[in-house]
Amino acid sequence: MSTLQPVRGTHDLLPDEMRAFRHVVETGRTTASRYGFDEMATPIFEFSGVFARTLGDTSDIVTKEMYTFADRKGESITLRPEGTAGVARAFISNGLGNDLPFKVFYSGPMFRYERPQKGRQRQFHQIGVELIGVPDPQADVEVIALGRHILDSLGLKGNVTLEINTLGDTESREAYRGALVNYLSGHIGLLSADSRDRLERNPLRILDSKDEGDRAVIANAPLLGEYLNPASRTFYDDLKNGLMDLGLDFVENPRLVRGLDYYGHTAFEFTTDALGAQGTVMAGGRYDGLIKTMGGGATPGVGWAAGVERLSMLLAEPPATTRPVAMIPAGADPMIKREAMILTERLRRAGFAVDLGFSGNMGKRMKRANKVSARVAVIFGEDERLARAVTLRDLDSGEQATVALDRMEDTVRAMLAGTAEVAIGGI
RNA sequence: GCGGGUGUAGCUCAGUUGGUUAGAGCGCCAGUUUGUGGUACUGGAUGUCGUCGGUUCGAUUCCGAUCACUCGCCCCA
Structure with a gap:
């Protein structure tokens, strides 16, 4: 601590x-x-x-x-x-x-x-x-x-x-307050110290007391309803x-x-x-x-x-977090890292929440994708870079397919909506 | 403001009848796996033992104070 x-x-x-x-x-x-x-x-x-x-x-x-x-x-x-x-x-x-x-x-x-x-x-x-x-x-x-x-x-x-x-x-309340104070004053010896104090300040509050002695007195007290x-x-x-x-x-x-x-x-x-x-x-x-x-x-x-x-x-259950798309750059080529950043921004501009880990090999990044409960992983490695494509993996089903870069946003959108035909024929 | 309880790792807690290296589970990190996560296995890091003071050869352990949390009262959402 x-x-x-x-x-x-x-x-x-x-x-x-x-x-x-x-x-x-x-x-x-x-x-x-x-x-x-x-x-x-x-x-x-x-x-x-x-x-x-x-x-x-x-x-x-x-x-x-x-x-x-x-x-x-x-x-x-x-x-x-x-x-x-x-x-x-x-x-x-x-x-x-x-x-x-x-x-x-x-x-x-x-x-x-x-x-x-x-x-x-x-x-x-x-x-x-x-x-x-x-x-x-x-x-x-x-x-x-x-x-x-x-x-x-x-x-x-x-x-x-x-x-x-x-x-x-106000009229009813004042009339009642008078009657209540009058009644309670007659039993002042039975009231708790707190309530004796409240008798002056805020007698209505005594009705709410949790003290047992008070409750016994209150049980027979006049009711506000009678003074309305x-x-x-x-x-x-x-x-x-x-x-x-x-x-x-x-x-x-x-x-x-x-x-x-x-x-x-x-x-x-x-x-x-x-x-x-x-x-x-x-x-x-x-x-x-x-x-x-x-x-x-x-x-x-x-x-x-x-x-x-x-x-x-x-709250019965905490509200769910939004499940992001995980961008997974794979490979050592610095160009992969740079282009992955560009693709990440493209997806964010298209309205997706995208998680981009800042370091680690592919396995580690996949673990991270899982930890942030990503729904879809966008894998971008050497093969994809040369083919001008990305591999999209559904992390719930484990199915994945490679699609051309210009179809990335639409395909991700379809996958998130659950309407994707993932066998989206190669590149 | 009043009365009771608690305070040990990031979290939930065990433990020390006062003695030198303080533990578990979960979590975290790494590895098994240099382009594929969740499961599993292996290894690792992390503690001013809430703080200050007292008693003692020695205190995380006993005592006091203090701070915080917690339960009840008061009050209130």
């Missing part, structure tokens, strides 16, 4: 891992575009206020997890801990409120100063979508359907369950009906809450039991108050974010 370590909670994405990672992001991007979401990107750092104000003063993200520093001018800068605040800021900065709905997909690194665990790094990556400007729960349904579609396309191993809940509108006003109830019913219309299975989880203050109404998570404690793979909700809080016009929004590392770990 080297002493040259990367910073805690960061790690390198080596090619194998990167391939899985990119597959997740590309699946997200192409699926999102089918739902009318265009890609955008915001800076990976913002003025600290963008996050501090919008995420809520009490969230852990703000209080202890942000990578915040002063730049050379003394401005407080923060590496983004999540994507929604930046998109909302961009929405306001660029005056996009006149062309609604605004539907975007994004991907990129996020940063949180947390204790690393599997599926939880300090620099991690998310894909996410935001649908801004639609107050109707149809928007929530579309966003959730897109999420499920991506997860399905990824063919994840293990079950990924959709859990939903409603946080109600008619508008909030209708919203939630419309959401559930919309999901059912599309055949999207879900489980209602009345204890599902959000860590970030700007959420209201819909909250949802896609979870798996295959990742231990880090089982949430995609999560989101509705944030009708966010943009106004940030200084824009009152504009509703709904969206989700998903952890790319977590999704890559769930």
Whole structure:
């Protein structure tokens, strides 16, 4: 183990891992575009206020997890801990409120100063979508359907369950918060230290506690559902009906809450039991108050974010590498080496991925061709050079034939398509 | 931030009840095969035994600290 370590909670994405990672992001991007979401990107750092104000003063993200520093001018800068605040800021900065709905997909690194665990790094990556400007729960349904579609396309191993809940509108939530605090205060002696602390900061979070004593108290706590006003109830019913219309299975989880203050109404998570404690793979909700809080016009929004590392770990099988064509120069004549390079470039210009080993005799080069899982070998030695031809070998079947140089590209193409008659009569 | 576990070759791991040359499998390199790969056989290279310090005649082994990873909590994607 080297002493040259990367910073805690960061790690390198080596090619194998990167391939899985990119597959997740590309699946997200192409699926999102089918739902009318265009890609955008915001800076990976913002003025600290963008996050501090919008995420809520009490969230852990703000209080202890942000990578915040002063730049050379003394401005407080923060590496983004999540994507929604930046998109909302961009929405306001660029005056996009006149062309609604605004539907975007994004991907990129996020940063949180947390204790690393599997599926939880300090620099991690998310894909996410935001649908801004639609107050109707149809928007929530579309966003959730897109999420499920991506997860399905990824063919994840293990079950990924959709859990939903409603946080109600502000009025309902405030009424409930009062009732909940009132109830919990009556049992404060039974609550864990963590939860006693949360009673002040974020009482809804106590519903989510894993502490056994807490759970006993929570079992008899009032439910948010009992405090929903008619508008909030209708919203939630419309959401559930919309999901059912599309055949999207879900489980209602009345204890599902959000860590970030700007959420209201819909909250949802896609979870798996295959990742231990880090089982949430995609999560989101509705944030009708966010943009106004940030200084824009009152504009509703709904969206989700998903952890790319977590999704890559769930991929049933890693995406295949492209099988290249292997160029095999054979023989000592320097002209062979030079012409092989020219032929390699010709094939690449014709659209093929070509592997050209830089050294070794023919046997060694063939081994290499096998190692890079080449499908076709293009053998070019003294005989071929004099005959102005190449020998094309199908590395799966072992059949090979020699064809004139001007037929090289077409024949390779036919072989890769599986339509080649390899007995392509001599030269 | 709190509590537990782990750290030996590129990878997965064995081992040393404190003693001089630290092992296996896989992978890698070479050869059997100077124009033909995958299989097989033969040979080879690679370790500051995570780091720093302490105890000791002697530490990879014991102790402490530290760093990283890991499991749970917190929180969250």
